[in-house]
Amino acid sequence: MILIGLTGNIATGKSYVAQVLHELGAHIIDADRVARDVVEPGTPTLVAIAQHFGPGVLQPNGALNRKALGQIVFSDKAKRLQLEEIMQPAIRAELTARLDAIPKNTVGVLEAIRLIEGGWHKRCTQTWVTHCPPETQIARLMQHRGLTEAEARARVTAQNPQADKLALADVAIDTSGTLEETQVQVVRAWEGLN
Structure with missing residues (x-):
C-alpha cells in the first residue's frame, strides 16, 4: 500500500485536497474525525x-462543547499540551486500527494536522503538505467557522510554523489560489505516484 501523509496547518485546505484524493480513488483516514x-x-x-x-466544557446533553474547550486551550499552551496528553493515546490507538484496515494494493491517505509532530509521517510513503499565507488562513477561519479575527489569529499562531512542515514535504500544495488550481496540483502529484 502507498500511504500518503497529508498535513498542513489549520485552514490550509487539507480537507479539500483529501476530497480530491478520495475522488481519485484513495482511502481517506481523517485524524480530525478520529x-x-x-x-x-x-x-x-x-x-x-x-x-x-471542568464541567463547562460539556454541553447540557453531555457532548463536548468544542467552543468552550477551544477558548481554554488555544490561548494557553500548557493547557493545550494537557489536552493533547489526554487525547493522544485514544487517537493513536484508533488511527492505528484504521490504517491497518486499509486494503493492500491501494492508496491510503492519513489526513492529520499533527502528522509530523506525532511522528506519523515516518509510517507514510510520502508526506504532502498544504500551505497558504497566514492571512488566508485567518480569513477562512472567520468565514467557514464563524470565528472572530482574534480567535482565528490565536488558532493560527498557536501552531508550529508552516515552514517546519514544508521542510519535510515530498509534495507541497499551494492552496492560496482557486480550487481548480489546487486540484491541478493534486492530480499532478497523484499521477507521480505511479
Whole structure:
C-alpha cells in the first residue's frame, strides 16, 4: 500500500485536497474525525477531559462543547499540551486500527494536522503538505467557522510554523489560489505516484 501523509496547518485546505484524493480513488483516514470520535459522549476520553478542564466544557446533553474547550486551550499552551496528553493515546490507538484496515494494493491517505509532530509521517510513503499565507488562513477561519479575527489569529499562531512542515514535504500544495488550481496540483502529484 502507498500511504500518503497529508498535513498542513489549520485552514490550509487539507480537507479539500483529501476530497480530491478520495475522488481519485484513495482511502481517506481523517485524524480530525478520529479525534471527534474518541470524545463522543460516554467515552473515557471525554470523561477525562471534563474532569481535567471542568464541567463547562460539556454541553447540557453531555457532548463536548468544542467552543468552550477551544477558548481554554488555544490561548494557553500548557493547557493545550494537557489536552493533547489526554487525547493522544485514544487517537493513536484508533488511527492505528484504521490504517491497518486499509486494503493492500491501494492508496491510503492519513489526513492529520499533527502528522509530523506525532511522528506519523515516518509510517507514510510520502508526506504532502498544504500551505497558504497566514492571512488566508485567518480569513477562512472567520468565514467557514464563524470565528472572530482574534480567535482565528490565536488558532493560527498557536501552531508550529508552516515552514517546519514544508521542510519535510515530498509534495507541497499551494492552496492560496482557486480550487481548480489546487486540484491541478493534486492530480499532478497523484499521477507521480505511479
